[in-house]
Amino acid sequence: MVKIPGGRPGGMGSRHHKMMMGPVVKAKDVKATLCRLWYYLGRQKSTLLTVFTFVLIGALLNLLGPYLIGVAIDRYIIPGDFEGLQYIALVMIAIYGLNVVSTWLQNYWMIGMAQNTVLHMRKDLFNKLQTLPLSFFDNKPHGELMSRLTNDIENISNTLNTSTTQIFSSIITIVGTFLFMLWLSPALTLLSIIVIPLMAACTKLIAKRTRNYFSEQQKHLGELNGLIEETISGQRVVKVFSREKKVIEKFDAYNLQLREAGMRAQIFSGLIPPLMNVLNNLSLAIVAGAGGWLAVEGVITVGIIASFISYAKQFTRPLNELANQFNMIQSAIAGAERVFEIMDEKPETIDSPNAVKLDNIAGEVDFDQVSFGYKEEVPVLKGIDLHVKPGQAIALVGPTGAGKTTIINLLMRFYDVSQGQIRIDGQEIKTIKRNDLRTSLGIVLQDTYLFSESVKENIRYGRLDATDEEIEAAARLANADGFIRRLSQGYDTVLSEDGGNLSQGQRQLLAIARAILADPAILILDEATSSVDTRTEVQIQQAMLNLMKGRTSFVIAHRLSTIRDADKIVVIDRGEIREQGTHEELLQKKGFYHQLYMSQFHRQVS
Secondary structure, three states: OOOOOOOEOOEOOOOOOOOOOOOOOOOOOHHHHHHHHHHHHHOOHHHHHHHHHHHHHHHHHHHHHHHHHHHHHHHHHOOOOHHHHHHHHHHHHHHHHHHHHHHHHHHHHHHHHHHHHHHHHHHHHHHHHHHOOHHHHHOOOHHHHHHHHHHHHHHHHHHHHHHHHHHHHHHHHHHHHHHHHHHHOHHHHHHHOOOHHHHHHHHHHHHHHHHHHHHHHHHHHHHHHHHHHHHHHOHHHHHHOOOHHHHHHHHHHHHHHHHHHHHHHHHHHOOHHHHHHHHHHHHHHHHHHHHHHHHHOOOOOHHHHHHHHHHHHHHHHHHHHHHHOHHHHHHHHHHHHHHHHHHOOOOOOOOOOOOEOOOOOOOOEEEEEEEEOOEOOEOOEEEEEEEEOOOOEEEEEOOOOOOHHHHHHHHOOOOOOOEEEEEEOOEEHHHEOHHHHHHOEEEEEOOOOOOOOEHHHHHHOOOOOOOHHHHHHHHHHOOOHHHHHOOOOHHHOEOOHHHOOOOHHHHHHHHHHHHHHHOOOEEEEEOOOOOOOHHHHHHHHHHHHHHHOOOEEEEEOOOHHHHOOOOEEEEEEOOEEEEEEOHHHHHHHOOHHHHHHHHHHHHHHO
């Protein structure tokens, strides 16, 4: 029922955030990240076992091939036994055919497992976002969060699809190949592994730097997405102030940063494949030279040399394949770190085990010496004392930044008070189940958020089990039924993003209909008429009166003419209550409210 688009300290209606530029993200604990990825894979133990079985079969079949080549040379080709050669050729065809089938099956199962893994990761990340407090979103651009849900998760998916089976296969191939090589010729085996420590050292050195570069690349990609999302959402403002050139310059700067980071990551990681090829060829040259000399001396046969060279290639091939996938692996690790970083964020305060439910709310609200600051060193509210009787309409007025919206933020428990207490019907709100509290409060914002669904479904968001008849009844009470029926498809008309195909007043009426359908015990109206014309304002005010009947209501308004009939007007300035009383009482005092009212009155007259 309560929908707060965006959110900012001191205001609930802003959906456009400034970019949060920070230092370059450094690589975190790669081992821990891989362990957490393995946890997601481990949820599918039976599928993982199936994949591993096919990987094992494929690797073993691969290991048989080079051995049979040596046998064919020594037993059949050199002696001239072509009948035996035909037989072993058929055996080798069968082995390589089975290897193709095994590879296809392992890829088939692995793709399914990878997609299930990212399905759960994406679900966990999205669910986590729903538990985070508004203070988290205050400091995170929406586009940057979208990048983690899409780009980073997709990087993980692509890597799991290809690299997981490759790692299994590589380990089996390396171990099996080494044992075959050792069996064929211990001397050649020692010569062939001379370059392995050099390979490992080079890979480790490059990997350490490349992780940093890929983390930087993902960070800049998130920033660019944030700018794009922010610019598209605020396109009207961009055009009104003719800031197209400025926006393009800013985009070019961010795009250039991403290009530079991407080039550093790709170029540096691109050193690995050619380096591996050079070291691999060096190893083969050593083996071929030494093997030829041993064959001349009669120590080993030509067939063994042929098999050994094949095994030597096979021994370093897994390393080369991993090197060729190095970019993807590093990018996935950087993406996984960013995903887990969100998952590790501290969620909203969880309800205590003895939290109570709210039933049959009368609507009495008390603020008892409430103080609060979004930052500890910057107080926003100072010692707020306010008593609201059930059914009263309370108007909160004051200059911009006085703390009006912060009072609502605290009442909704988007933030918790620093000092003091807030009570509803005598029950401190910290001891009330958060979901019960928020479903008991209805809110209509100045900047209404509507979804890209039908008008009917946007109103039904207030109460998901509402019938069509109840939705239409709520729309009639909100004075929205008339314009809805004039739409092309009536209640089934699908709205564009954020209700862009409706006027501001029409969006407000839908928001009021949504709140009427939710039937909250306590109502909050946050400057709900400040952006509409006078005629539409009359319609909205009548709809709000219908909504406010019998409910405790908090009304934030800049137009003081709209709150004359409030039961109590609370004047807030610099986080403190300056005055409170009825419209007439405050005018007679000739204090702060009188100054505000008269200044607006003179502006309207002039």
